[in-house]
Amino acid sequence: MHEIPESANARYQAIIRGRVQGVGYRQAAQRRAAQLALTGWVMNLEDGGVEVVAEGPRPALDAYVAWLRRGPIGAWVREVQVFESPARGEYREFTTRFL
Numbered sequence: 666m667h668e669i670p671e672s673a674n675a676r677y678q679a680i681i682r683g684r685v686q687g688v689g690y691r692q693a694a695q696r697r698a699a700q701l702a703l704t705g706w707v708m709n710l711e712d713g714g715v716e717v718v719a720e721g722p723r724p725a726l727d728a729y730v731a732w733l734r735r736g737p738i739g740a741w742v743r744e745v746q747v748f749e750s751p752a753r754g755e756y757r758e759f760t761t762r763f764l
Contacts, residue, residue: 674752683743693737704756
């Protein structure tokens with residue numbers, strides 16, 4: 666991961682694998698992101714995973730990733746890959762995207 670100052674907003678892209686479709690994962694991920702005042706999106710992937718792009722302060726992003734690793738009741742998260750980069754500031758809210 667790139668070194669980004671603690672005070673700067675960052676962008677995390679996460680790929681979540683496991684039982685994460687058909688269990689309300691996207692909706693819960695969107696709600697949790699809104700609670701943390703993050704912007705970005707969440708989307709199901711064709712291979713059964715979920716992809717998230719979130720921007721905001723690093724402490725909020727780290728709390729979000731901790732939540733992504735647990736997921737909502739009914740989900741079983743096997744793996745979360747996180748990629749960090751500088752925030753682009755291109756989102757105003759956190760939304761659900763569809764294929």
